[in-house]
Amino acid sequence: MRKASFKGGIHPHGYKELTSGKVTVPARVPDKVYIPLSQHIGAPCASLVLAGDRVGKGQKIGEGKGFVTAPIHASVSGTVSAVELREHPGGSFVNCVVIENDGKEEWAETVKPHKSPAALDSEQLRKIIFEAGIVGMGGATFPSHVKYSPVEGKRAEVVILNGIECEPYLTADHRLMVEKPDRIVAGLCYIMRSVCCGRGVIAVEDNKMDAVNLLEKAAAGEGGITVHVLKEKYPQGSEKQLIYACTGKQVPVGKLPLDVGVIVNNVGTAVAVAEAVEKGIPLIERYITVSGDGVREPSNYLVRVGTLFKDLIAQSGGYAGNVEKIIAGGLMMGKAVFSDEVPVVKGSSGVVVIRNDAKREFREYGCVRCAKCVDVCPMFLEPTSLVKLAKMGAWEEAEKFHVTSCIECGSCVYGCPAHIPLVQYVRRAKQAVLAAKAKEKK
Amino acid sequence: MTNQDSLLVVSSSPHLHSPDSVPAAMRDVLIALVPALIAAVYYFRLPAVMVILACVVSAWLAELACLKVMKKGTTTGELSAVVTGLLLAFCLPPTLPPWMAVLGSVFAIVVAKHLFGGLGHNIFNPALIGRAFLLASFPVAMTTWVTPIDAVTTASPLGIMKEAGGRQLPGIADLFLGNVSGSLGETSALALLIGGLYLLYRKHIDWRIPVSYLGTVFALTSIVASVKGNGMWYPVFHLLAGGLFLGAFFMATDWVTSPVTKAGRIIFGVGAGIFVVLIRLKGGYPEGVCYSILLMNVATPLIDRYTKARVFGGVKSHA
Numbered sequence: 001m002r003k004a005s006f007k008g009g010i011h012p013h014g015y016k017e018l019t020s021g022k023v024t025v026p027a028r029v030p031d032k033v034y035i036p037l038s039q040h041i042g043a044p045c046a047s048l049v050l051a052g053d054r055v056g057k058g059q060k061i062g063e064g065k066g067f068v069t070a071p072i073h074a075s076v077s078g079t080v081s082a083v084e085l086r087e088h089p090g091g092s093f094v095n096c097v098v099i100e101n102d103g104k105e106e107w108a109e110t111v112k113p114h115k116s117p118a119a120l121d122s123e124q125l126r127k128i129i130f131e132a133g134i135v136g137m138g139g140a141t142f143p144s145h146v147k148y149s150p151v152e153g154k155r156a157e158v159v160i161l162n163g164i165e166c167e168p169y170l171t172a173d174h175r176l177m178v179e180k181p182d183r184i185v186a187g188l189c190y191i192m193r194s195v196c197c198g199r200g201v202i203a204v205e206d207n208k209m210d211a212v213n214l215l216e217k218a219a220a221g222e223g224g225i226t227v228h229v230l231k232e233k234y235p236q237g238s239e240k241q242l243i244y245a246c247t248g249k250q251v252p253v254g255k256l257p258l259d260v261g262v263i264v265n266n267v268g269t270a271v272a273v274a275e276a277v278e279k280g281i282p283l284i285e286r287y288i289t290v291s292g293d294g295v296r297e298p299s300n301y302l303v304r305v306g307t308l309f310k311d312l313i314a315q316s317g318g319y320a321g322n323v324e325k326i327i328a329g330g331l332m333m334g335k336a337v338f339s340d341e342v343p344v345v346k347g348s349s350g351v352v353v354i355r356n357d358a359k360r361e362f363r364e365y366g367c368v369r370c371a372k373c374v375d376v377c378p379m380f381l382e383p384t385s386l387v388k389l390a391k392m393g394a395w396e397e398a399e400k401f402h403v404t405s406c407i408e409c410g411s412c413v414y415g416c417p418a419h420i421p422l423v424q425y426v427r428r429a430k431q432a433v434l435a436a437k438a439k440e441k442k
Numbered sequence: 443m444t445n446q447d448s449l450l451v452v453s454s455s456p457h458l459h460s461p462d463s464v465p466a467a468m469r470d471v472l473i474a475l476v477p478a479l480i481a482a483v484y485y486f487r488l489p490a491v492m493v494i495l496a497c498v499v500s501a502w503l504a505e506l507a508c509l510k511v512m513k514k515g516t517t518t519g520e521l522s523a524v525v526t527g528l529l530l531a532f533c534l535p536p537t538l539p540p541w542m543a544v545l546g547s548v549f550a551i552v553v554a555k556h557l558f559g560g561l562g563h564n565i566f567n568p569a570l571i572g573r574a575f576l577l578a579s580f581p582v583a584m585t586t587w588v589t590p591i592d593a594v595t596t597a598s599p600l601g602i603m604k605e606a607g608g609r610q611l612p613g614i615a616d617l618f619l620g621n622v623s624g625s626l627g628e629t630s631a632l633a634l635l636i637g638g639l640y641l642l643y644r645k646h647i648d649w650r651i652p653v654s655y656l657g658t659v660f661a662l663t664s665i666v667a668s669v670k671g672n673g674m675w676y677p678v679f680h681l682l683a684g685g686l687f688l689g690a691f692f693m694a695t696d697w698v699t700s701p702v703t704k705a706g707r708i709i710f711g712v713g714a715g716i717f718v719v720l721i722r723l724k725g726g727y728p729e730g731v732c733y734s735i736l737l738m739n740v741a742t743p744l745i746d747r748y749t750k751a752r753v754f755g756g757v758k759s760h761a
Contacts, residue, residue: 253756
């Protein structure tokens with residue numbers, strides 16, 4: 001059978017063999033956690049605690065205004081030592097709650113199991129999911145309760161769980177699917193109920209057949225849930241490409257998945273939902289892969305939010321050789337961080353440490369119009385043309401060439417023989433186009 | 443905690459790159475041209491070596507001079523100039539005086555490439571412009587052909603066909619192996635095919651251009667053959683004679699001067715194929731590969747514009 005996929009894309013080396021067979025271990029809970037008050041798309045949270053306050057594990061410590069936000073919870077029990085600006089893996093400085101861990105692991109009173117999760121209706125489920133601070137854990141960190149809220153005139157026909165994990169090096173989702181298939185299926189059922197939809201799909205790439213078999217077994221008892229095996233290709237896990245591969249539908253330009261009746265969530269999000277609904281536990285820990293040629297023992301961890309990258313790297317045997325880059329997330333779309341003293345947040349899927357003896361070349365040549373970028377673009381754009389327009393500052397023209405449709409997957413840069421950082425130019429053009437639009441609205 | 447003395451590198455994603463590079467691709471093109479180079483030296487001996495050396499060395503020096511004068515520093519252009527020089531040599535008669543070859547080569551690099559902005563900005567294939575320039579300047583020297591190995595003056599296979607005189611046309615096997623008169627690197631279809639397949643295997647060229655180009659020539663000449671009652675040798679002769687294989691695998695597929703869209707590449711190949719047949723059968727010249735590609739080079743921006751793919755999730759494409 002020909003496996004479903006999308007058009008375009010690339011086949012980078014996965015380097016997943018470093019960690020794909022390694023059982024996830026709980027990361028050492030640090031003496032101090034640094035919990036940023038903005039770990040999601042939407043309004044940042046204001047701190048509910050002050051230095052000196054005692055907090056229980058799972059206690060709400062941050063809350064934002066409005067609908068599109070997600071509360072923040074303490075990931076350990078202990079004493080708040082400061083609320084201060086600290087570096088976020090996203091690159092900016094944000095307010096963080098620093099908690100000194102007392103090692104007692106005492107749960108806050110608010111954390112208690114719901115009596116009859118099976119009896120909860122869609123609105124109650126969404127309230128629980130909101131209160132648990134659940135956001136998309138694939139990296140986008142969009143608040144889940146917003147995604148699940150009904151929109152006038154639109155109906156969810158299928159919930160797709162994203163278990164693709166097409167980023168090189170990352171295996172956290174893979175391990176999660178192998179180790180907790182039942183929790184994933186349970187979470188999917190709650191998500192389906194909260195959006196009033198009877199069909200669920202778990203999409204997995206064909207390089208993770210062990211996970212496919214286990215998920216199929218776990219889903220056997222549940223009606224309406226199927227496991228889709230998709231071809232290994234990057235960026236198969238990108239939302240629009242995933243929806244196309246699973247349903248054959250293209251999300252129209254400027255629209256959301258719900259416009260084609262689809263809701264997409266990461267498999268990790270489903271587990272967080274199951275934990276919140278059944279046990280009342282908010283999102284305070286997640287699966288993460290620490291890998292790359294710059295760490296001695298690449299591993300998968302179950303880690304508390306607020307743990308510093310350097311703690312994880314130390315647990316992975318420390319640095320191996322001279323380190324050039326530390327990347328929060330995957331190599332293709334992750335962000336290079338300024339220091340290893342940034343904390344794990346809800347959207348952290350990996351920490352990849354890259355050594356500098358790989359002789360990477362940063363020199364940019366002129367475009368030779370080889371069109372490799374055009375051939376691989378999964379959004380069917382002409383990246384080379386967009387770069388030319390960006391260099392000229394021709395923003396209006398760039399908009400006509402659909403620059404805002406770029407998903408920044410990096411496929412074009414990967415194969416560019418002229419080593420042009422196309423995504424960087426496109427980001428610049430996107431910002432200019434969006435800024436011009438915002439100005440027009442005013 | 444960290445054993446870092448230096449700061450971390452912070453750059454825009456992605457942080458992974460394939461080993462591809464422009465110089466590596468140019469090296470591959472040179473490797474792909476080796477079979478044809480061996481065939482050229484085998485069939486046309488010392489004169490061929492002289493022309494090839496004249497073209498390659500002068501192209502390389504012209505490139506360096508241009509980079510110096512235009513203060514561009516070193517670019518990947520050096521190797522691409524070697525490719526241009528070699529390709530130009532391949533479409534010149536082996537008996538051409540080397541000084542003429544030098545002139546063509548310098549014209550190709552300076553005028554066709556650098557005056558248009560250098561690598562990546564030229565509208566026309568520089569090697570073909572070099573050839574067109576020489577053909578216009580030295581029509582006699584550029585159409586003097588010799589037989590392989592013993593180097594006796596003769597007509598080219600397409601020339602014989604054009605004259606429609608009593609002279610014997612070469613056999614298909616000789617055409618395929620390259621044992622016929624012609625430009626020094628174009629005669630051996632076999633050697634060019636090996637190089638072309640290597641480029642396809644290395645994914646440097648798209649099959650769409652050679653297949654649509656060769657396919658169109660074959661289809662059109664088949665129609666002519668069936669109307670005239672010539673038989674199947676006629677389209678095969680047109681495929682193998684002249685510079686069609688050289689053009690289809692190494693000239694029309696030039697990254698810079700061919701369309702960036704997949705549909706565009708097919709239009710490019712079909713268009714070039716039509717021009718070849720028109721020039722060969724109705725035009726003044728016996729051969730039309732060079733001009734067919736140059737004409738389609740002009741059309742490339744237009745083709746790109748009208749074959750732009752519809753964006754993912756887009757309703758209508760922008761024309």
